Amino acid sequence: MSLVIGLTGGIASGKSTVVELFKRKNATVVDADVIARKVVEPGTFAYNRIVREFGTQVVGADGKLNRVQLGRLVFQDETKRRQLNRITHPWIIFYMVRDCVINVLMGRPFVVLDVPLLFETKRLLWLCSVTVVVVCNREQQIERLERRNQLSQEEALQRINSQMSLQEKASMAHFVLDNSGTLTSLEEQFEHLWQQLQCIRKRRLFRYKLLGTSCFVIGICLIRTIFTSFLKQ
Ligand SMILES: CC(C)(COP(=O)(O)OP(=O)(O)OC[C@H]1O[C@@H](n2cnc3c(N)ncnc32)[C@H](O)[C@@H]1O)[C@@H](O)C(=O)NCCC(=O)NCCS
Numbered sequence: 001m002s003l004v005i006g007l008t009g010g011i012a013s014g015k016s017t018v019v020e021l022f023k024r025k026n027a028t029v030v031d032a033d034v035i036a037r038k039v040v041e042p043g044t045f046a047y048n049r050i051v052r053e054f055g056t057q058v059v060g061a062d063g064k065l066n067r068v069q070l071g072r073l074v075f076q077d078e079t080k081r082r083q084l085n086r087i088t089h090p091w092i093i094f095y096m097v098r099d100c101v102i103n104v105l106m107g108r109p110f111v112v113l114d115v116p117l118l119f120e121t122k123r124l125l126w127l128c129s130v131t132v133v134v135v136c137n138r139e140q141q142i143e144r145l146e147r148r149n150q151l152s153q154e155e156a157l158q159r160i161n162s163q164m165s166l167q168e169k170a171s172m173a174h175f176v177l178d179n180s181g182t183l184t185s186l187e188e189q190f191e192h193l194w195q196q197l198q199c200i201r202k203r204r205l206f207r208y209k210l211l212g213t214s215c216f217v218i219g220i221c222l223i224r225t226i227f228t229s230f231l232k233q
C-alpha cells in the first residue's frame, strides 16, 4: 500500500532540498518541474503551440525553448502566464497522474508528488493522502531566488508574487516544514515528519488489512449460509 504525499511550497522555499531528504529515505519522487520540461521538448504538441502563440523570440539557437526569455515574459505578465499554463498544465497533469498511478501499482511505500502549484491549480490534490508545505521567510526567499537564478530583486518579487502566499499554503497543508533556519534545522523537522508519515502509513495498512479480513470472513459466512440452505432443500 502506498502513501501519496503532495509536496509544495513557494519558489525557492526549499522543496528540492526536502526532496533530497525524501530520496535518502528511499521514497519515490515524481517531480512536476522535470515533467514540465519534458512536455515542452522540441516537436511536442505543447512546444509547437508555445512557438505559435509566443513567437520565435522564445526559441533558442539550439531549437529548444529559451526558458530564461520565456520566464521573463510570463512572470511579468499574468495574461501570458495563464496562456502558458493553459498550454502546459493539461500535459503536466496527465503525466503526473500516470507516473503516480504506476508507482502506486508497483507498490512503492511512499510516493512524493513535488508540485510547486499544488494548491494554485488543485488538480492533483485528489491523489494526495497527505500534503506538506515547505515555507521560509520572505527575505530569505527573495535572497535565495536572486542568488540561485541570478535575478534582480524586482524579478525575484515578480516570481514570488505570481504564486499563492506561503501563509495561505501553510494554512491549507497537513504538515509545514519551516526552512527559514539552517539545513540542520530542516533535517531535524524532516525526521519528525518522516516518523509521523510512517505512523500514518502503518495505521492505513492496518485498516486495509482489517477491512480485507472482514470482507473475507463475511464472504465465507455468506457462502456457508447459501450452501447449507441449498442442502436442506
Ligand atoms: C516559465 C518557465 C519557462 C521558466 O523556466 P525556468 O527553467 O526558469 O524555471 P523552472 O521551470 O525550473 O521553475 C522554477 C519554479 O518557478 C515556479 N513556476 C514555474 N512555472 C510557474 C507558473 N506558471 N506560475 C507560477 N510559478 C511558476 C515554480 O515554483 C517552479 O518550481 C517554466 O517554469 C514553465 O514552463 N512554466 C510553466 C509550467 C509550470 O507551471 N511549471 C510548474 C510546475 S506545476
Ligand SMILES: Nc1ncnc2c1ncn2[C@@H]1O[C@H](COP(=O)(O)OP(=O)(O)OP(=O)(O)O)[C@@H](O)[C@H]1O
Residues within 6 Å of the ligand: 009, 010, 011, 012, 013, 014, 015, 016, 017, 018, 033, 116, 144, 145, 148, 179, 180, 181, 182, 183, 186
Ligand atoms: N536552509 C537553507 N539555508 C541556505 N540555503 C538554502 C536552504 N534551503 C535551501 N537553500 C538554497 O536555496 C535555494 C532554493 O532551494 P530549493 O532549490 O530547494 O527550492 P525549491 O523550492 O525547490 O525552488 P523551485 O521551486 O524554485 O525550484 C537553493 O539554492 C538551495 O541550495
